[in-house]
Every structure is written in structure tokens, then in C-alpha cells.
Amino acid sequence: MTIVPFNKPYMTGKELWYISQAHHAGQLAGDGTYTKKCHTWLQKKHDCSKALLTHSCTAALEMSAILADVKEGDEVIMPSYTFVSTANAFVLRGAVPVFIDIRPDTLNLDETLVESAITDKTRAIVPVHYAGVGCEMDTLQNIAQKHQLLLIEDAAQGLMATYKDKPLGSFGDLSCFSFHETKNIISGEGGALIINNSRFTEEAEIIREKGTNRSQFFRGQVDKYTWIEKGSSYLPGELIAAFLYAQLEEAEQIIASRLKVWDYYHELLEPLEKEGKLRRPIIPKECQHNGHMYYILLENLDTRTRLIEYLKAEGIYSVFHYVPLHSSPAGEHYGRVHGSMTITNQLSDNLVRLPLFPLLQFSEIERIVSLIKIFLEG
Numbered sequence: 001m002t003i004v005p006f007n008k009p010y011m012t013g014k015e016l017w018y019i020s021q022a023h024h025a026g027q028l029a030g031d032g033t034y035t036k037k038c039h040t041w042l043q044k045k046h047d048c049s050k051a052l053l054t055h056s057c058t059a060a061l062e063m064s065a066i067l068a069d070v071k072e073g074d075e076v077i078m079p080s081y082t083f084v085s086t087a088n089a090f091v092l093r094g095a096v097p098v099f100i101d102i103r104p105d106t107l108n109l110d111e112t113l114v115e116s117a118i119t120d121k122t123r124a125i126v127p128v129h130y131a132g133v134g135c136e137m138d139t140l141q142n143i144a145q146k147h148q149l150l151l152i153e154d155a156a157q158g159l160m161a162t163y164k165d166k167p168l169g170s171f172g173d174l175s176c177f178s179f180h181e182t183k184n185i186i187s188g189e190g191g192a193l194i195i196n197n198s199r200f201t202e203e204a205e206i207i208r209e210k211g212t213n214r215s216q217f218f219r220g221q222v223d224k225y226t227w228i229e230k231g232s233s234y235l236p237g238e239l240i241a242a243f244l245y246a247q248l249e250e251a252e253q254i255i256a257s258r259l260k261v262w263d264y265y266h267e268l269l270e271p272l273e274k275e276g277k278l279r280r281p282i283i284p285k286e287c288q289h290n291g292h293m294y295y296i297l298l299e300n301l302d303t304r305t306r307l308i309e310y311l312k313a314e315g316i317y318s319v320f321h322y323v324p325l326h327s328s329p330a331g332e333h334y335g336r337v338h339g340s341m342t343i344t345n346q347l348s349d350n351l352v353r354l355p356l357f358p359l360l361q362f363s364e365i366e367r368i369v370s371l372i373k374i375f376l377e378g
């Protein structure tokens with residue numbers, strides 16, 4: 001029996017060479033040659049004021065929460081159907097995540113529910129581009145502008161995807177990416193903060209460098225390097241950046257091969273959707289996704305549990321996520337729900353993610369789909 005893992009990190013082949021170059025140059029701390037190359041790549045891609053590598057998307061979200069200056073009791077609107085860091089970053093600063101329901105088509109936060117969740121304590125809206133499919137950014141930008149709220153994109157899954165032909169990550173005042181091993185472009189652990197609103201640029205550099213003006217000092221803009229603000233250490237070392245740069249250089253090809261896998265699943269699963277056995281992902285016309293994830297939605301929790309077991313017995317590893325944050329112990333303690341959570345509760349029970357990585361063979365996809373077919377029709 002051949003085993004199909006859920007994920008197999010893809011390596012371009014240049015990672016170790018670039019790491020050896022950094023090693024050879026004796027550059028190990030952060031903000032060296034490879035970090036700069038990554039910053040330039042990200043800045044060009046997003047046409048932003050500044051891009052900064054971080055240890056993770058979690059770290060970029062934490063920086064965003066500091067930059068947003070959220071205080072005890074302030075509120076931040078976000079979906080409940082997301083990874084913990086979206087909420088946790090703000091909770092660390094004493095803010096209250098206000099969870100709203102998701103759209104049934106994309107599983108992104110439902111933009112039509114945002115305005116009714118706004119109170120005089122609201123400081124920011126945090127859309128999450130689930131599965132690398134863009135949220136309804138025009139509407140969200142308008143709401144943020146009208147109510148003078150910050151827009152912070154959790155674009156952890158969204159690198160190289162677009163909404164109305166503009167890359168995800170280029171809409172928010174601040175945007176956060178992840179290069180975790182499970183994402184499309186990887187460095188093991190890793191992330192980036194994209195700053196589109198230039199009023200945050202200088203402060204972001206200071207927060208990332210332990211609250212010092214080290215970056216300005218090295219650019220010769222100030223003659224003393226000193227502690228001037230609160231901050232922490234959010235910059236990764238050069239070895240991580242060297243690895244990441246090898247991936248960024250091949251980002252187009254990596255995304256293209258993921259999309260091929262995604263499209264083949266989508267094609268093969270169409271008949272089962274027509275029979276009403278499952279639902280496939282829906283991609284709105286305005287969105288070009290990046291093949292981050294292929295999921296199917298089943299009839300109920302029991303079918304989902306049994307399908308995952310059935311595939312596992314055949315050596316195929318599929319997974320589910322997320323436990324909605326509003327029903328997790330910390331979410332209940334620190335957060336608040338606004339409105340009904342019907343869609344979130346229902347879809348989070350029914351969703352299965354299928355194996356998806358660049359080197360997944362078409363023959364393996366055929367086998368996976370035929371097993372799903374046998375299970376659902378049997």
C-alpha cells in the first residue's frame with residue numbers, strides 16, 4: 001500500500017546553496033543580504049510601503065496588534081473559523097476578539113455582518129483569506145474607511161493569490177503572511193508583515209528590533225542607536241531568509257503546480273457534487289486563488305469522521321480543521337460572539353482537507369477520488 005501523506009514540503013533545490021552562501025559570508029543574524037532580497041521581492045509583489053520578514057505569521061499578527069495600539073477592552077472583528085493566532089495576537093494586548101459568521105460559499109468572514117458588529121470600542125477588522133481565496137475586499141475597505149477602523153489582513157494562506165487582479169496582502173493597512181512548512185511558500189517557520197499604510201513603517205521597524213532605532217541607525221538617519229519604544233525581537237536569522245529566498249524565486253512554478261493538483265481534484269470530483277454527495281470549493285469571479293488547499297464539504301460530522309478513517313485505512317491522510325474559536329475554551333473566555341454562528345458551526349463539522357502538494361501524482365489523485373466515490377456511494 002502506498003502512503004499518501006497530507007503534506008510533503010516542496011524544496012526547489014537551491015535552499016541549501018543559499019544557506020551555504022550566508023554561512024560562507026558569516027552572516028547569521030537577521031537583516032543581512034538574503035533578508036533584503038526577500039524584502040525586495042515582497043515589496044515589488046505587493047507594491048507596499050515596506051515588507052519585513054518575521055518569525056511567523058503569528059509574530060506579524062502580534063506586531064500588527066502592537067502597531068494598532070489596541071488596549072484593554074478594545075474590540076477586533078474577525079471570523080471564528082480561523083487559526084488561533086488571528087485572535088491570540090490581539091488577546092495578548094488585552095483586546096476582545098468579536099467573532100462573526102462566515103460566508104457559505106468561500107468560508108471567509110461574511111462582510112455583510114461586519115457593520116452591525118461595530119461598537120465604539122472597535123479598532124480593527126481582521127479578514128482571513130481562507131484557502132487562499134480573497135475576502136470581499138472592496139466592501140471591507142469601504143467599511144474600514146467609513147468607520148475609521150484599521151484593516152489587517154490575515155493573509156497566512158494567501159501569498160500569490162489575487163482579488164480583482166491585485167495581490168492579497170496589498171489591501172490592508174497591515175497584512176500578515178506565513179511561510180510555515182504547511183503553506184505554499186515555506187521556510188520551516190517564517191512570516192512577513194506587509195505595511196501598506198506608511199504611517200506604520202518607522203514604528204514597525206522599531207518594534208521588530210527590540211524597541212530600538214537600529215534600522216535607522218544603519219541607514220545613517222540617526223547618529224545614536226538606542227531604546228526608544230516598546231518592542232520585541234521579531235526578525236528571523238539569515239539562514240531562514242536564505243531558505244525562503246530560494247522558494248520565492250520559484251514561487252510562480254510552485255503555485256502553478258499546486259493549481260494543477262487543485263484543478264484535477266476539482267474536475268474529478270464534479271460528478272459526486274452533481275449527485276449531491278459533497279460540495280466542492282467555490283471561487284468567486286473576482287478571485288484568483290493560489291491552490292493552497294483542496295477541501296470537500298460532506299453531509300455531516302459522522303460522514304466526515306468515517307471518511308477520514310476510511311482513507312487512513314487505505315494509507316491516505318486527510319485532515320479537518322478548525323475548531324471554531326468561539327467554541328474553544330480560550331475563545332469563550334477572551335472573545336465574544338456577534339450574531340448567529342450557524343454557517344461556522346455547520347461547515348466546520350463537515351469539512352475535509354485532501355492531500356495537496358506540488359509533487360502529488362495524478363494517479364494518486366485518481367486513487368483518492370475513486371476511494372471517496374466508493375465510500376460515498378457504497
Ligand SMILES: *Cc1c(COP(=O)(O)O)cnc(C)c1O
Pocket residue numbers: 055056057058059082083085086128154156157177178179180189190191
Ligand atoms: C498558518 C496560519 C497562521 C499562523 O501562521 P504561522 O506562520 O504558523 O504563525 C495564522 N493564520 C492563518 C489563517 C493560518 O492559516
